Amino acid sequence: MIADGRIKSRFLEVESEFSAISSVAGAVAAGSRAFTATCSQGLALMHEVLFAIAGMRLPVVMVVTNRALSSPINIWNDCQDSISERDSGWIQLYVETVQEAVDTIIQAYKIAEDNRVLLPVMVCMDGFILTHTVEPVELPDDVEVKKFLPKYKPNHAFLDPTRPMTLGPFTYPEPYFKLRKELSLAIDNSKIIISEVNEEFGEMFKRKYGNGLIEEYKNDKKIAIVSMGSVCGTIKCVVDSRKDTGLVRIRCYRPLPKEDLIEALKGKEIVIVLDKNISLGLGSGSVFSEVRDVLYSLKDRPKVVGCVAGLGGTDIKSKDINRLIDESKKMKDGEVVWLI
């Protein structure tokens, strides 16, 4: 695209993902808008730098094309790679369609660069299932995008010789602790901006995704499935074919929209959480344990059951989801099954 003159950017070829994310960090710290994408082992190699970027409050945007982690080696989709970076201080948005991926990347810059946020954003899209799929996508007009997302003018973290500042310096225990607490508050507070940006995008481009944090689909039934990403498309088809089940799609996994989840899931008989990751040693996926934790404060809390599915690209079939819903009626609260 750069060689064809379609975008005016500089393409930087580096030798590893560690260098890629470090270069992006440097570019953003110098006041540029930058972009990179990775997945799986590549994301794992970036691990150390991810925390540094969040700590330096650099508004980096990166696409993660979710794929399984080794070993054994596997090139296909699951969400273990980005879920394993959930505590890094990055906002994580999970998309359902290719259209949502396009739209969310544009939104991500607006969120990241907002002075009330100043945090990195990971846009997570399922590897192969979305990245290698041909489907209709409406590409937003450049002029419109520039109106929605004007030129980046950094006034926070910006390396400028005329205005010297230090980024990511050495700190003693107490200031370190204080800054970690501030970072935690900052990512919590970003929820409101993520919703705002989703609304603003919706007004301008006539497409929006739930309230930006979660999307409810026919969620007026006794049973609710909670999940993230492209599998929610298949779940929506299952929901259409049944009378007893609705869907709550978590679009924003970090920060976790606790209040929205409580509101969407209170009064349910059964909540089924479908995870495409496994927290080894916990015996369940991360979304399951967090949703269950969120609902703990409810007086009459629903039965919450978990399902680990789709690891290493295993196809999640509609008939398996139907079977899972039927079986959930007999499952015990807290029980986790593997869809294999």
Add this chain to the structure above:
Amino acid sequence: MIEVRFHGRGGQGVVTSAYLLALAAFKEGKFCQAFPFFGTERRGAPVTSFARIDKKFIRTRERVYNPDYVVVLDSTLLDVVDVDEGIKERGMIIINTNKDVNLQTKATVKTVDATDIALRVIGKPFVNTSMIGALVGATGIVKLESVIDVIRERFPEEIANKNIEAEKQTYEKIRG
């Protein structure tokens, strides 16, 4: 919704076949979805790809388990892969072969020697465009012109012309 499954081997253009079909449907204002399932990414390994065409946006992400049509780009796969698996009652299987095929199936089976046509017209055994021609000729799921438009957009002129010629020949051949 029409669902199609393509069987072939790595390097034969199995994935491109599904993409071309979806893009042709898109040209006609239809909704479409096409995606591959790669085995190990190397030449010769069995590869499957899928395409869906519908009047509304296609939400499901599961693979195609009950295809209306199956296209087999390489007949040596018939001994290895169950190409008939899950096919609909009134489905059709289109196989690239110059031999008689004895396949146990409830679906209609049609054969075309796409390799011969590709070798003569393109000069190489790339059968994806010829097999799309056969599929379109046998089923009419998209117009031949739509596929031709897509090929023109996707390939350089000389290669496009050869592929379009091969596609037209299989299209006519399967229609008899």
